[in-house]
Amino acid sequence: MTTCKSLLQKETVYVIPLCTSEATFTNQVGTKAANLSHLLAAGFPVPDGIVVTTAAFTDHVSRAVTVRENAYEKILKNSLPSSVEDALRHALTAFGDVPLAVRSSGVAEDLAGASFAGQYETVLGVFGYAAAADAVRKCWASALSERIQTYRTTRELGVDRMAVLIQPMIEAEAAGVVFTANPVTGDHSETVVSVVRGLGERLVSGQVSPDEWVVREGQAVCLSSPENALGEREVLAVAGLARQVENYFGAPQDIEWALSGGKLYLLQARPITTLADVDEAKPVPVPVEPPTGYWERGDSHYPQPLYPLTRSILLPAANQGFRQMCAEFGLLTETVEEREIGGWVYLRMVPLGGKDRPPLPDWLTGLLIHLLPSLRARIRDCTEAARTDKAGKCIKQWHTELKPKLIERLTALRDTNLKTLSNDRLDRHAITVGALIRESQEIHMMLNQSLNLLLAEFAFTCRDLLGWNEEQTFDMLIGLSETSSAPTRALAKLAQQVRESPVLADLLSQNDQRTLEQMIAADAGFNKAFFEYQREFGCRAIRYEVADPTLSETPELLLSLISNQISRNYDPDADAQALAEKRAGLVSQARQMLSERPLTERDRFERALTRAHQAYPLREEHGFYDTSMPLALLRYTALELGRRLVEHKQITKQNDVFLLELDEARIALSTGDTLQ
Structure with a gap:
């Protein structure tokens, strides 16, 4: 969960790689790019690319358009801001000399009620920076065209922020x-x-x-x-x-x-926005009582309403984790709070004291820091967290203590045969899983803040000493995550088995609902390896909704990942070697640039690099252990509760259990009360 990062981070980012978790945030990259980033991360065959963010759009439009008249032409004619130009030039070098496809990605685009299909611009066959910059401006200008204004007006939509997606062009047959x-x-x-x-x-x-x-x-x-x-x-x-x-x-x-x-x-x-309603289902009104304060939709993590079972466990656990993290690091905010409002998850920054107040003038803020006990206490906590290197210690504690213990607990729960448990033991198992999620979310939030601080320290060090931007800086760290590379390597072994078997390769080329059954029947070795992979790496939630199947429950997705590796001739060892060489080359370049600088500056770089090497792998690693696996275990527990409730004729379908809160499902199984 990276909500804390997105709310607290102030650095403006103008270009984001599509393959990063940041590219799933709709407010930054638009809906089209966010959807594709989710699919790319899940292993679907999406061409990798970059996204010019909504922040770049805002900067360019605010400078180019001072009055609304002739806005379209002004956006086209004005040069990009220098900071946007630098970021785009650097990002485009990764593509080399290949034709590019440049597509608009609006924040309000591709939604269920307004697709904007065919309204925004697409520019194909783009070569080089100049043409790419022109195409980006053309996409941005389309957001203010007359036809778009008409489209928005008829659907009562506000002005859309626009990102731009750039990918290698697919030469399609x-x-x-x-x-x-x-x-x-x-x-x-x-x-x-x-x-x-x-x-x-x-x-x-x-x-x-x-x-x-x-x-x-x-x-x-x-x-x-x-x-x-x-x-x-x-x-x-x-x-x-x-x-x-x-x-x-x-x-x-x-x-x-x-x-x-x-x-x-x-x-x-x-x-699909035009889907005919076969059953003419009538909408059910949802009572809404908006709470006080300023709330934002948490659509980056919760793009759909949560089922009651998920909501009853995940939101309280996340809120508890946020509150502890803010207190431990002495942040000048009480907490980040997530709450369901009208069926959707919203979040807000809670000021110290818990009450929203109008912004204070700077002179009064400085005075209150000295007068208010709560502010003085937080500043002391913040100072102490920095003095004792709480972030660095938290990262080390993860490696030496928290991670091994968490893996031991997760493995024991994963390997429990739920069907053999009595109702009482299943109830205790459900309580244990709920408690684990609360504890793991505390770990999650503490690690998020810790790694953000260490990576920010590294980014600022490279900016100050080398003049490097974020892309150059983090290229020194890419490929360090063992948790993301381990399943990829295991998948590569499965792909190699398929390559070496014409029968398996032919079956995989069809990849329908019968493919897995046919493949495991055709090859006992593949059968064993496939289910070992599912056991080791498949116990993970794909999204933050436990009503959705886990990776192990979607074998067709694993088969697609295998097919994708085969079609790309993917070699994980070669890929890891290439990334290692790139990292080593950049580190060598940085050290060469600093070789004549004072020892204090060289020591600062080496310390920041070492700490970043410890922190960077956690970006993907800790989420697997403290969020994805616990949520998968919650799903498996809920399904077993649901199976027994159906067996006792208390609910109609197994998945109806997700319409209950966890405690409701537990109590129902204990009392035998019907819930139909």
Whole structure:
């Protein structure tokens, strides 16, 4: 959970790699890029890229447009701010001399109620910085075009902040759009595939009539084929991939895709906005009593309303962790609070004392620091945290004490056969898992703040001594996480087994609901290795909703990851070696630049580098152990409670257990009361 970081971090970031966790924050990168970043992190075949953030848009527009008149032309003609230009130039060097696709990514784009489909700009075949900067400005300008203003007005939407997504252009042999529910009839059992030869823009722009296919129950039926672009097998692969995306997001999807070199790529995924309502379900009003204070939607972590079971455990645990972290580090805020309001999760910064007040003038703030006991106490705590290096000690404690103990507890709970437990023992197991989540969220928040402080120290050191930006600085650390590389290496072994077996390779090329069953039946060695991987790495929640399946419950996603590694000829050892060489080269360059500088400056760099090496791997590592695994264990526990409640005819379906709070489910199993 990185909510604390996003709220407390003040550094302006203009360009973000799509593969980083920061690229999942809609407010920074827009909805299109955030969705693709989530999919990329989950192992879907999304072309990697960069995102020019909404902060860059705001800086450029605020300088270029002082009055609304001729805003479109002013955005196009004015040069980028120098800080944005520097960040974009540096980021573009990673692409080399390849054509790029530059696409708008609005914060209000690709939403369930307003897709903005076809409203914003896309620029293809872009080469070099000058053309990329022009394309970025063109995308930004489209946010203030007349047609966009009309679109917003009719839907009562405010002005949209705009990010821009830049990716290598896919030289497509075929491309198109796929709907995971029939957008005309609303039939969720049908997947509709539209496809043309070449680039998908020929389809979305209406230049040509596409081939039309409908997939139902594993059978593909061609309705028309003016392009004759794909065969049945390829269409089934497109539909299968689309269904995996739907399962990931938990709602029917409108997806743009491309086929190049025999590999499928995802270019966009958004909720279907025109889906017919087959059952004419009536909306249920949700009573809302807005609390006092300033609250923001927590959509980066909670893009959908939480089920009661998740909410009842996760939000109190997170709030407890936030409060402890703010107190331990002496932050000048009481806490960060998360709360459900009208079904959605909102969050706010709680001022010291717990009451919202108007901002104070600077002179009065300085005076109150000396007068108010609560402020004086926090400043003492902050000073003590810095003096004793609380952040550094917390990182060391994770490596030496917290992580080993947490792994031991998690493993014991994971390996418990829940079906063999009596009702009383299952109840105690549920209590234990709930307590573990509360404890692990305290660890999570403390580690978040600790690693943020150590990485900020490293970034500021490199800025002050070397003049390097964040991208250059963190390139000295990329690839240090064992927790992310270990499952990747294990997956590479599975991929190698498939490469060496023509039978497995042929079965994987189809990748539908029957593929895994066929593969494990065909090869006992693959069967053993696949389920060992699931046991070791599959006990992890993919999102912050325990009603959603874990990684081990979505084997088709693992098969897609294997297929992706094979198609890319991925070699984890070569990749790790390349990253290690890049890190070593940059560190050597930094030391060379500092070789003639005073010893104090060289020592400052070495200390910051050592501490960053200790902290950086935790960015991904601790979230796996203190959040993803505990939430997966909570899901497994809830499902077993649900199974028994169904068996006793207390609820209708196993998944109905997620509509209960955990304590409600426990008590129901104990009392036998019906909940239907």
